[in-house]
Amino acid sequence: MRIHRNLSFAVIDGLTLIFNEGKYADKVIQQLLKRDKRWGSRDRGFVAETTYDIVRWKRLYAEIAEVKAPFDRDNLWRMFAVWATLKGINLPDWKYFENTPTRKIKGRFDELSQIRKFKESIPDWLDEVGEKELGAEFWTKEIAALNEQADVILRVNTLKTTKEKLQAELFDLNIETEFIKGYPSALKLKERANVFSTEAFKNGHFEVQDASSQLVAEFANVQPGMRVVDTCAGAGGKTLHLAALMENKGQIIAMDIYANKLHELKRRAKRNGAHNIEPRAIDSTKVIKKLYDKADRVVIDAPCSGLGVLRRNPDAKWKLQPEFLDKIRKTQQDILQQYSKMVKADGQMVYATCSVLPSENQEQVAKFLKSEAGANFSLIKDKKVSAHKSGFDGFYMALLECKA
Incomplete structure (x- = not known):
């Protein structure tokens, strides 16, 4: 594999923004990919995947390169050299790579791979929290799985097409997919591809959504004609799935504290042909109180780590910082206490997070059930989805029923 100068410079520029200016990696990469219209899919793939790789293994590569944050450009080139060496890529004869100690890099990698916090490239505090909450054996497997590149999973929009039809439509574009057992609306890409440029996407035939995330709407056990409140709807990935499961019948009230996310949901709903969604921004407690005892289903896709x-x-x-974990646990419990009041007698509520920590998941549910607000609720079932067992994102979901 040959390394190209302009692509490598794009990676270094991206890492500068992510590491030193706190920019979000996905947003930075989106901008980088627009830098040169002449770049083909392979060039864009190199920029995106190399940037993500170095972000993922930042601690390990910095330790091997013997550099510390904040990283100047020379430091970043040294980390880039570590990445290339460990990938078995021959370094070009550029000044940035002069005197790169290839053998030492491989030796250091073997040495540091014996220590989990370096091998999996995570902060000390996070490694301690993971081991404390999940146990050493489970956490070691889980964090290793969470460092693997995610598959691209599509959720078929059954309001407009079927899984079989979409698979055939994509196959005609040389995009091969496969069904996933246990995930009724999912198609997994066999190879990464830019699915957003397809007519199928523009026509609302699918959304990109991880398989674990797709379980949440299924877990809510919704039926056509129900009144469903999606309380932390965001840009609406799960809201749109609920609309499809309800066959556009009934009402989904999509709520969020961020009005701009609900604008994005409106746009996506139009493309999806989902007509039973009513966005409502939570700008005061009145918005919640108006719905007390009115919902057949309440879905809480709670903010989490x-x-x-x-x-x-x-x-x-x-x-992520340790103090954020404490803050978010309090927020999760507050949300459960308040939003549960919208569930009517004999109605049900789903509490879900994309975290693997029991303190954000089953412990929050147990705490809620012991509280005054949770007195009328009972736990029907819950599901813990771990990345190393499922091959998809780590998730948690609990289904609770409000007794009459």
Whole structure:
């Protein structure tokens, strides 16, 4: 494999923004890919995957390169050299790579691979939390799985097409997919491809959504004609799935504290042909109180640490701080206490997170059930999805019923 100068410069520029200016990796990469219209899919793939790779393994590569944050450009070139060496790529004769100690890099890698926090490239505090909550054996397997590149999974929009029809439509574009057992609306890409440029996407035949995330709407056990409240709807990935499961019948009230996300949901709903969604911004407690005892189903896709989705957001482990975990646990319990009041008698509620930590998941549900607000609720079932067992994102979901 040959390394091209302009692509390598794009990677270094991207890493500067991510590591030194705190920019989000996905947004930075989106901008980088627009830099040169002459780049083909292979060039764009190199920029995106190399940037994500170095972000994912930042701690390991920095330790091997003997550099410390904040990283100047020379430091970043040294980390790039570590990445290339470990990938078995011959370094070009550029000044940035002069005196790169190839043998020493491989030796250091073997040495540091014996220590989990270096091998899996995570902060000390996060390694300690993971081991404490999940146990050493489980955490070692889970964090290794969360460092693997995520597959591209599509959710078929059954309001407009079927899984079989979409598979055939994509096959005609040389995009091969396969069904996933146990995930009724999912198609997995056999190879990465730019699916967003297809007519199938523009016509609303699918959304890109991880297989684990697709389980949440299924878990809510919705039926056509129900009144469903999606309380932390965001840009609406799960809302759109609920609309499809309800066959566009009934009402989905999609709520969020961020009005701009609901604007994006409106746009996506139009493309998906989902007509039973009503966005409502939570700008005061009145919005919640108006719905007390009115919902057949309440879905709480709660804000969380996001540890279960590190494969697609590898920079999150560098942005996450211990104090945020304490804060988010309080927020999760507050949300459960308030939003549960919208469930009517004999109605049901789903509490879900994309975290693998019990303190954000089953412990929050147990705490809620012991509280005054949870007195009328009972746990019907819950599901813990781990990345190393499922091959997809780490998730948790609990289905609770409000007794009459």
